[in-house]
Amino acid sequence: MSLLTDALPGLLSATGAAGVVALASAARRRLLSRRPRTTQRPGTAAALEGPRALxxxxxxxxxxxxxxxxxxxxxxxxxxxxxxxxxxxxxxxxxxxxxxxxxxxxxxx
Known part of the structure; x- marks a missing residue:
């Protein structure tokens, strides 16, 4: 029984750290997906000098x-x-x- 109680704090801290890393990664992906893209896909016309080019x-x-x-x-x-x-x-x-x-x-x- 003492083996389980000795390992419990380490297990909980590792689980908490993994959760924080997963949440930070998800937040970063969501923020990057909302950012407007300035480059075009390969195979299309050359990139313009800005979003409002004539x-x-x-x-x-x-x-x-x-x-x-x-x-x-x-x-x-x-x-x-x-x-x-x-x-x-x-x-x-x-x-x-x-x-x-x-x-x-x-x-x-």
Missing amino acids: RRYTLLRTAGPDQYETTRPTGTVITHQVDGRPQRFELTDVPLGDGTFAAEPLDYL
Whole structure:
């Protein structure tokens, strides 16, 4: 019985230390996951100089070479007048050969 009572304080302190380390690790992972990422995934366009860099988009499936400049992020839906009618486009991170990015039409008929 004395062997159990002698080992109990060491066991409790080791369990408590492991719990503190686990909680600190979980808190760190959660804080890092909330931090905005400034780098892009491999295989995408080069990283911009900041979160609000100006980009030029080519509006696809329009009669002319319509282009649109904005600082809005990828995935934003914009409305642009095409042939006198409003048409919605989604901004993408797909680079085109002329140095602009593609804006995909959402309301194309």
